[in-house]
Amino acid sequence: MKTSLFNHCIASVFSGCMLVGLLFGSSDLLAQNKLSLDDNLGNINAKRPNLANEKKVSETLIVKAFDVTVTGVVKDQSGQPIPGATVSVPGTNLGTATDMDGRYSITVPEGVNLVFSFIGFDSRTITLGNQQVLDITLVESVSSLQEVVVVGYGTQQKVNLTGAVGVATSERLQNRPIANVGEGLQGVIPNLNIAPRNGDPASSPAFNIRGFQSINGGSPLVLVDNVPMDINRINPNDIESVSVLKDAAAAAVYGARAAFGVILVTTKKGKAGKVSVSLNSQFSLAKPIFNMDPINDPHEFVNARNLANDRTNGRPAFDPDMVEGTRRWSENPIPENEWGIVNGNLRFYGFNNYQSEIMTNYAPTQQHDLSISGGSENSNYFVSFGHLNKDGYLATNNENFKRYNVLMKAEFKVTKWLTLEEKLVINSQRSDKPFFYNWDVNINSLARVSPIQPIQFPDLPFYLQQGDRATYEPFIGTYFGGTNFWPYLKDGGRSTWTNNDIWMTQGAVLTPAKGLKIQGNFSYNFVHRSEQNVASKIEIASTNLTNPANIISNGFSGNDFIDERSNFDQYYVINAFADYEFSLPEKHSLSTMIGFNQEWGQNKFIRAQNNALITPLIQDLNATIGLQQTFGSQNHNALRGAFYRVNYIFDERYLIETNARYDGTSRFPSESRFGFFPSISAGWRISNEDFMAGTGSWLDELKIRASYGELGNQLLGNNFYPYIPTMGIGQSSFMMNGANRTPFVSPAGLVSPTLTWETVVSRNIGLDFTMLGGKIDASVDVFQRDTKNMLMRSTYPSILGTNAPQANAADSRTTGWELAITWKDRLKNDLSYDITLALSDWTAEITKFNNPNGAIPSGITAEGGNAQYYVGQKLGEIWGYETVGIFQTADEVANAPLQSALGANWRAGDIQYSDLNGDGRITPGNNTLANPGDRRVIGNNTPRLSFGVNNNVSWKNFTLNAFFQGIWRREHWPTSGNWTWFFPFNAGHVEKYFITDSWREDNRDAYFAQAHISTNDKKNIQPQTRFLQNAGYVRLKNLSLGYNLPFNLVNAIGFQNANVYFAGMNLWEYSPIRKPLDPETIYSGAIEYPMQRIFTLGVQVTF
C-alpha cells in the first residue's frame, strides 16, 4: 500500500545531485579556463585537470610545506600591538598566535593565504608572496559598535539608536531547513513572538511584537524593502537583515499600521566586484512528532471501549462476538482469525496501526538556492532563484508544497546625482493536497478514528457460503468507508492552490546637493491565487454482503464537484522621502528626513462550483453535467500619509530624535479619517562622558534610552468599510421554485458613525552596553503599551439581534520587558564561540471596558474578536472549578455538595468539585463576577518568560550552532471538544494512558475520572484545576554542524568557498505538559499537522 519512501528519497537526492553535479562540472570547466588564464601568475599547482586528483593535491601541498618563514607584528589602528591575535592558514592546521608584544612567527608554504584575526577586529587575509616580514594593522570590527541598523526609511548606527530595535542578520536564516521566515525567526529577537499554528509548511505562523495588542487583534506591519509583503512567501535566503521596530519612537514613521510594531526585512543587494555565484542545496527528512502511545491490541481496545460505553449508557460498544473475535485474533493473529461474517456482515477482528500504515516515517524536503551578484562602479546587481519542495507524510497520494522565489535587483548610477533602482520579486507557492471531504478525511484525523475498522475488502475463500467467491471477487481490494480517510486519500480528488505574488519596483535616488538625498519608488504588486477543489466520486464498499448489488456506494463523495476559486489582488505603494544632513560645527550633528507614502489595494474574488464530473480524469468546470453556481465579491481600500524624522546628536553623548506621521485611511469616515502620531526619544551615551574615562578598559559602550510615542491602529482585518451600513446580497439555498437558489438582500448591520483610530501609547526605557572589548553585548528594555479607545463591540443582550456596532470605548495595558545579551569570545586555539540569550515577558490587563453587569467572559478564555471583557481582567485568564478529587464511594457522593447543575447521575469514579461559595451546590452561578458560582480564575494562558538561547562554536573549519527556544510557563486548558485527543474516550482511539490513568476501584489514585465517553457529556471535564496543564517548554529548534572545506582544496577547483553542513530542527524538547499534547500546537483546538523533527544535509558553494 505504501509507495516506497526509499525510492522517493533516492529520486529526490539523485535529482539534486544532478543539479549540483552539473554546477560542479561547469564550474570545473570554468576553473580550468581560469587556471590556464592565470597560469602566468605562477600560482600553486595549477595543472590539476580534475577532481580526481584532489587528494593528491593535498598531499602535494604537505610535501611542499615549510617553504617560507614569515615574521611580523600585529597592531591596532593606534599602533598598539595586539597580543593573542591568531595567524593561520585556512584549511590547514597551520597557525600561531602573537605574543605579548604582538609578534608572531610562522612557517608556511609559499603562496598560501594568511589570515590574521582577533576578537573585536576585522580579520585580514593576505596572500603570501615572497615576503618574509609582514606587519599587519587590524581595524576594529564594526560589528558591534559601528553596526548599522535598518530603521524606518533609512539606516542608523546602532550606537545612535534611541528607540527599541531588535535585529537579526542573515546568518540566522541561512542553511536551515525552514519552510518560511517565521520558523527561522522564532526565539531570535526577544519579544518578537512567533507562534506556529501547526507543522504544516503551507500554514503561516503568527507574528506578534511585545504581546497582547488589542481586543481586536492586530499584528506587526511587515515591510520588505519598504513595501508590505507576506513575510512567509519570501525566500529566507534572500534576506540580508531583519529589524524589529518595537516601540513608538522606532515605528512612528509608519503611523497608523505600526501600532504593534514593524518588521523591516531588507533583501540582499549586489556588490561591486567580480561575479560571485553562490549555490546552496539541501535535503531534509522530516519526521512527525507524535506523542501518542496507542494500544495496538484489538481485544484490549474492544474491552476498554466497552467499559467506557457501559459506564456512559449502560451498554457495551461491541457485542460478545467482537470481544471473542478480537481475543482470538490477538492471541493468534493468523489471516483466518482476521475476518468473520456475522449476519451477512463482514467483521474485522484485526487491528490497524494507522500511524504506520498511512504515514511515512520521514517526509523529504529539498531546497535549492542560487544567487548571482556583482557589479562595477556604475552598476550592480543581485539575482537569486530559490526553490523549496516539501512533501507531506502520506504514504499514498502525498501532499506537496512548493515555493519558487526570484529576486532581481539592479542599481544604475546614471549620473553623479541620479541612481535608478530596479527590482522584481516573484514569490510563487503551490500546494497540492488530498481533498478534504469531511471532518475526518485528513491525515491529522488518523489519531482519532477507531483502529479496528476494516480498510479493504478482503480476499476470502468464500463469503456467505461456500462457492460464492465469484460473486464478491470484484470487490476485493475496494476500500471501506468506515475509516473515513483511506478511500478518500487513495482515490479522491485534490485540493490545489497556486499563489503568484509579484512585486515590481522602480526607484530613483537623487543627490542634488551635498547632504541631501531624495529617494522615491513606486511598487506595483499583484497576487493571483488560484484554487481548485475537486471532490470526485469514489467507490467504497459496504461490509453488508447480503445484497451484492448494494455493496458499492459513494460514502462522503456522493456530491462530486469542481470548485474553482480565484483571487486577484492588486496593490501599489508610493514612497518618496528625502534626507538632509546639515553641515554644522563640530560636536553637533543634525539630520532630518521628510517623506510621503501612499498605498492602494483592490481585491477581487470569483468562485464557481459545478457539480457532477463527467469523469474524474478531466478536472475542468466544463467537464461537468450538474448544477452550476457562481459567486463573487470585491473590495478596495487606500492609505495616505506624510512623515518626518529629526535627529540631533551633541558630542556623541546626547541623542534626541523625534518622528511623526500624519496618516489617513479610507476605513474611517472623513471627519475622523486622519490622525497625527508623534513620538520622541532620547539617549545618553554615558560611556562617552569624561567621568567615564577610567572605565574604557572594560566598558566599550553604555547608553540609556527612553522613548514616548503614540501610534494608531486601523487594523480591522477585512472590514474595509466599518462606518458604512450596507445591505448584504446573497443567494439562499432556500428554493422557492425548482432547483434554484433564491436571491436575497439582508438588512444592514449597526455601525458607529464616529469610528476612528485606536491609539497606542508606548513608553520604553532601554539600556545598551558593550563590555570587555565586545565580548559582552547587551540591551535591556522595559515597556508599557496602552491601547486606548479600542474598537469594541460590547456584548449586548442577544435581543439586539446583530453585532453591536464597534465603538472606540475600551482600554488595555500591556507591560513587559526584554533582554538580549551576547557573550562572544575567541580562544587562542582557534576556538571561538558565542552565546546569545533572548528573554522576554509581558502581561496585559483590561483597564476600561463597558460591561455594566460584570458578565464573565464567555468561553474559557477571553481572547478573540467579540469576546466580553471586564475592567481589571488579566488577559488570558482561565475560569474553572476547583477540583476536590475523584469520588471514591457512593457515600462520598451523597454527602458532597449537590452537583446536579453540572450533570446527572454522579457516582463513585466521577469528579468532585469544590463548593467555593459554600451554598451546598456546585453551580456556575449567574455567570457574573459578583456571582461566579463555584468558579474562579484557575490559571492564565499568557506565555511567561519566552526565551531563545543561541550557541555558536567554531573551531578551525567547523561551526556548530545550537538554538533552544521556549516558554517558561503557560497554563493551558486542554480542549474538551469532541474528537480531540487529551481527555480519554473523547475520540475514537484508545491510548495506553486511557486505561492506566482512568479511575477504577483497583486504581483509585488515577488522574482521570472513571472511563466515560465524553464526546457529549462533559460533566467530568469541566474546566477545572485538576487537568490544567503547564504548557511551558524548551525545544532544540536548531542544531547544525558545518564544515568549511579546506581553502586550498576549494580554491584549487575554482571555488571561493565550500561548506557542507548538517542541520536538525526540533530535535529535542522538554515540557511538563501531559502527552500527547505538543506545547507548540495546542492552541488551534483540534488535532492538526504535527510539528516535525527535520534532519538536513546541505552543501553551499561560492565561486
Added chain:
Amino acid sequence: MKKYVYKFRILLVAVFMLGACNDDFLERYPLDQVSNETFWNTANDLATYNNFLYHLAINDVNIPIMLGHHNGFDGLMASYLHVDGFADNLAPDQDRHLPFQQVRAGKQIVPTTSSGINNQWYGYRGWDFVRAINVGLANYDKAAIPENIRNRYVGEARLFRGWFYHHIVKMFGDAPYVDRELNIDSEELFASRTPRIEVMNKVLEDLNFAVSGLPNNWGDGNNPGRLNRWVALAIKSRVCLFEGTWRKYHGLPDANTWLAEAAAAAKEIMDNGPYSIYSTGNPSRDYNSFHRGLADLTGNPEVMIWRRYRLGILNNNVQGYYDLTGGATRNVVEDYLCTDGLPITLSNSYQGDDVFEKVFENRDPRLRQTILHPADAAFYKYHNADGLSYPRIAGMPGGRASSTGYHVIKHYNADDMIGKAFDTGEFPALIMRYAEVLLNYAEAKAELGEITQVDLDRSINRLRSRVAMPSLGLSPPMDPRYANDGVSSLIVEIRRERRIELFGEGFRYDDLRRWKQGKKLLKKDMGIQWNSANQARFPGSIIRTSVDPDNGKTYIDVYKNTDWDNPVFDENKDYLWPIPLNDLAQNPAIGQNPGWD
C-alpha cells in the same frame, strides 16, 4: 546653479503629482453591497428582502419554527423527525441526543448560552430573525407601490414575527418583546420581559394582519413558493390553540377567546381553502406514503408548507440519522386504538404484547404505517433489504437497532439513503399539513364545549376514514388510563387522535405542556415486553428491563441505570425552559424562570 533649479523643478512636480491632496482618494465605498438608502423601491425589492427571512428560517438550529431538516451533522437533532424525543413518543438512546434525553428526564441544565446544537437547541435564540423582520417593517413604506401589494410583504414579515414570538412564549412564558430595530441605546435591551398576555396580543395582531394582507395564492406558479394566507390561518389556528389551552389549564385569563380564534381560523381554511386529506383509497398505505415521499411534494392536496432539498444547493442526511430516533415507546404504541374504535384497555380485539407481531393485530392501520411490522421490512427496504429479521434490539448485530424494539418507519425512505453519501439526501421536509388544521379545529371546538358531530365528521373523522377507522362520536367511552386527566372522554380521544396522527412531527412535547400533563413525562420510556420467548427470539440484545407494576410483566426499560433513569417532571419548573446564564448576566432584569435559579 541652473542645473540645480532644473532638478528641483523635477522634484517639485513629482511631489505634487504624488501628494496632490485629493480627498477622493481616501473615499472608498463598498463595491459588492447595496445601501439602505437606495434600496426599497419596488415590489421586487420587498420580495427580495423578504427572501432573507426564508433564508434565515431554513436554519433549523437557530430558528426552529418552520422546522424541516437541518443540513449536515446538525440534522441529527434539528429536524421534525426527532423532536418527539423531548417527550414520551420516542426513546432516543444515542449519545448525540443528550439534549433530548436531558429534557425528557427532567434533568436539563441551565445553559451558559443558547448556541449551536448542544446548548439549548429549541431555546432562547433567533433574535437576528426578529431584527430582520423589524428592519423590513420599518422600510416597506418607502416603496411607491399599491397598498395591497405592500401588505403582502408586510403580512409575510408579520406572520414570521408572530410565529417566532409564539415559539419564544411557548418555551419561556414572558418574552422580551421587540417590534422595532434596536440600537445599543434602546431601552428594550435592558428592560424586563413583556408579560405573556401582552406578547400574545401582539402575536395575534401580527397573525391577523398576515391573514388580511397575504394573498390566497401568490400567482407566481412557484413551488413550494411563498407562504400564503391559508398558511397564515393555519399558523394562527396552531398558535391560538396553544395559547387557549395553555391559559385554560395553567389558570390564565381569556382562554376561550383564543380557542374561538383557533377554531375560526381553522374553519376558514376548511370552508374556503384548497386543501384536503390525501387519500388514494388505500387505508394501509395512504397515511404514511406521502410522509415518505421523495423529491417533490407539489400537488399533494394535504401539504401546506414544505421545503425542497436538492443536491448541491441544500441537502440533508436525515435518512442516515433516522435510526437515532431510538424507537417508539410502548406508551405511544399502546395509545393506538383497536379497529373497533376502542382503546386497548376496553377493546376485546386487542391481542396483547406477549408476541411482537400481535401488537399490530386489530389495531388502527396507522400503527403499522408508523411502527415497523417485521413482515413489512422488505416493502420499506428496512434497512438496506439485507434480509435480516426485525425488530432488532439494541446490542443485536446488523446495525440500526431500536432502543425499544419499535422501529419507526413513518418517514423512512430507503431510496434517499441506500448507496447515498453523507449529507447528500434530498428528502423533502413536510413542514405543515392540513390534517393539523382539522385536529386544531376539533380540539378548539371541544375545549370550547361547543363541538358537534358535524364538526367531528368534518375534522377527525376525515382522518379516520383515510385509514378506515370507525368514526368518533361525541361521547366515546372513557379510556381508564386517562380517567384522571381531568378532561372529558371526548377530549381524551381528540388528544389521542392528535398524538397518533401527528406522531413524529414534533408536536407531543408542546402538547403535553399546554395541556399541563407533565405528569405523563414521569413515566419511564419502555419498549417491548421482555418475556422468555422474546429473550430467546432476540439473542444478543443488551438491554435493561423493569417490571410494569400494573400488569406484572417485564418490559425493556430504555434508560434504566443511565443518567436518564427515573425521569423527573417538576410541575413548578419544567413547563418553561431556563433563560441562559449569559443572557441573565447581560440583562438581569429579564429574570430567570421559576425553579431554575
